[in-house]
Amino acid sequence: MSINGAMNAAMSGLRAAARGTELVSNNISNALTQSYGRRELALSSMNYSANGGVRIDGTTRHVNEGVLADRRFADAAHQNVQTAVSFFRTLEDVTGIAGDPEGLSGRLASFEESLITAASRPDASERLTDTVVDAQRLIDGLARASSDVQAIRTRADGQIAQEVVTLNTALQQIEQLNKQIITTQARGGSTSGLADQRQAVLDTIGAIVPINVVPRDNSTIAIYTEGGAVLLDISAANIGFERQNTVTAYQTLDGGTLSGLTLNGQDLRMSALAGGSLGGQFAVRDTYGVQAQTQLDALARDLVERFADPAVDATRGAGDPGLFTDAGASFDPLDEVGLSTRLALNAAVDPTAGGEVWRLRDGLGATTPGPAGDSTLLNAMRDTLDTMRIPASGDFGTGSQSMSDLFSSFSGMLSSTRAGAERDLTFNAARLTEWTDLQLSQGVDTDQELQNLLVLEQAYAANARVIQAADAMLETLTRL
Template identity: 85%
Template sequence: MSITGAMNAAMSGLRAAARGTELVSNNISNALTESYGRRELALSSMNYGANGGVRIDGTTRHVNEGVLADRRFADAAHQNIQTAVNFFQTLENVTGVAGDSEGLSGRLAAFEQSLITATSRPDAPERLTDTVIDAKRLIEGLVRASNDVQDMRTRADGQIAKEVDTLNTALQQVEQLNKQIITAQARGGSTPGLLDQRQAVLDTIGAIVPINVVPRDNNSVAIYTDGGAVLLDISAATVGFQRQNTVTAYQTIDNGTLSGLTLNGQDLRMSALAGGSLGGQFTVRDTYGVQAQTQLDAIARDLVERFADPALDATRGTGDPGLFTDAGGAFSLIDEVGLSARLSLNAAVDPAAGGEVWRLRDGLAATTPGPAGDAALLNDMRDALDAQRAPASGGFSTGNQSMSDLFSSFSGVLSSTRAGAERDLTFSAARLTEWTDLQLSQGVDTDQELQNLLILEQAYAANARVIQAADDMIETLTRL
């Protein structure tokens, strides 16, 4: 090898060592960056006659696509379950648990105790007033729970709209990144940075909807949902959704008053996008929220019907409302939806509405006070709460239940469902952590990178010594 050839070979070695050192530095600094793929310098030898050297062929990005796909599925499942847990925790905070005086069961117990207290002294106006107050507190609890359920459904509907916007934007970004990667490769440019960006965008999509990422030619990708919908194959699809400003108890996806999803203008089966945070929001809006509203309405109906029994109060006429009313009127069987939000106290006993508390004792339609010591109607009201009857709706047990049993059944099912969802969340979180740790473990190993750095420093020093030796030889030759 000539002196010039040796110097050229050493110079190529210096360039390779410098570029390798840069990659090692990037690897170490991005060791904890989720979407970062470990870089490695691709080298090959070059031989031209007696000359040699090293050629930099590019940068190779290392990512375990199988682990990455499993981590995305785990993330989607975790987001889906987290949405359910948030709903049940919020609903339980509103309706209360056993022993909570501000919960529904606690308010019912307070109303029942007020009736018992009033029965012992029916002549005491303050005891009748307390009974009216506790009856209104019970109503307020049911109204608040119903309103909060619809608020959660409204928020879920709004979150669906936001996630659909994010999904469409991300799909457009992947389409553009595919094109940029193909162009960069055609021009001999470097693509690892673009691949990192695309992985980050795919992770965003994967948290919203479980996806399968399918490789295509020239390092581009196609995206399919786990349910089989094509989100991107060359061109990005457009997911459509119509947001509602306010969701009411009357609105469901089944009766067509709430929007589902479309894909390129065509109706999309919900199962095609099941899982992920988007599917979780749909489940809250269309399943959990509807079920909770149905059960609250069933409880309100049972309460209204117990006190609307014609045998309970002889002063009322046929069809007149009882102590608990549907927005001031009698309850109609065909209008149960949203009853818990319309529940109100009969104005005849409500001083705030011009009524008199003594009508609790003497009858809702009584025109004048009766015997102050007559507790018969108050006793009958208390018995109405304890009467065993089968709930007419709500999906509760078909067995006979008292009013307190019905409230306890609702709270028990809610508590059990919430606890089950939290167990599922714990499992999904552990699974996500394991896959994330595995992904990171197969990414940048800082110890190995530091060893590589030592090797590169030695290579740099060796090539530098070759150049120094060649320079010394040339200098010697020039002095001859």
């Protein structure tokens, strides 16, 4: 080998060592970056006559696609369950747990206790007033719970709209990155950085909707949902959704009063985008929220019907409402939806509406006060709360229950559902952690990278020594 050839070979070695050192540095600094793929320098030998050297063929990006896909599915499942847990925790805070005086069961117990206290001294107007106040507190509790359920559904509807925007933006970004990767490859450039960006965007999409990523020609990809919907194949699909400013108890997806999703203008089956945070928000708006409203309305209906029984108060006329009314009127069984929001105290006993509290003792239809010591009606009201009857609606089973049994059943079912969702969340969080750790462990190994750095330093020193030796020989020759 000539001196010139040796110097050229050593210079190529220096370039390769410098480039390799740069990649090691990037690998180590991005060891905990989830979307980063470990880089490795691709080298080959050059043999030109008696000369040699090292050719840099490019950079290879290493990613375990199988682990990455499983980690995305775990992330989607975690986001989905997290949304459900947040809903049930919020609802439980609103409706209260057993023993909470401000919860629904606590307010019912206070009303029942007030009836007992008033029956012991029916002549004491302050006790009658307290009973009216506690009845109104029970009404307010149901109304607030119903209002909060609809507020949660409204927020879920708004979150769906935001996630659809994020999803559409991300799909367009993937389409553009696919094009940039094709262009960069055609120019002979490295696409590792673009692949990292694409993986980060895919992680965003995967948290919203569970996806399958399919490789295509020229290092591009296509994206399909688990349900089979095509989100991107050459061109990005457009997801459509119409947001509602306010969601009410009367609005449902099945009823056609709330928006579903469209894919390129065509209605999209909800099962096609099941899972992920988007599916979780739809579950809150269209399943969990609707079920909670149905249960609250069933509680309100049972309360209204118990006190509307003619056997409780014979002073009322036929068809007149009882102590608890549907916005002041009698309850229509065909109009149960939203009853918990419309529930109101009978104006005949409500001082704020011009009523008199003595009618709680003497009858809603009484025109003049009766015997001050007569507790018959108060006892009848107290007894009707304990009467065992089969609920006319709601998911409370087919057995006979008292009013307190119904409220306890509602709280118990809510607590049980919340606990089950939290167990699922714990499982999915652990699964996500395991897949994330596995992905990172199969990514950059900092110990191995440091070993590679030592090898590169040795290679750099060896090539530098060759250049020094060649320089010394040239200097010797020029002095001859």
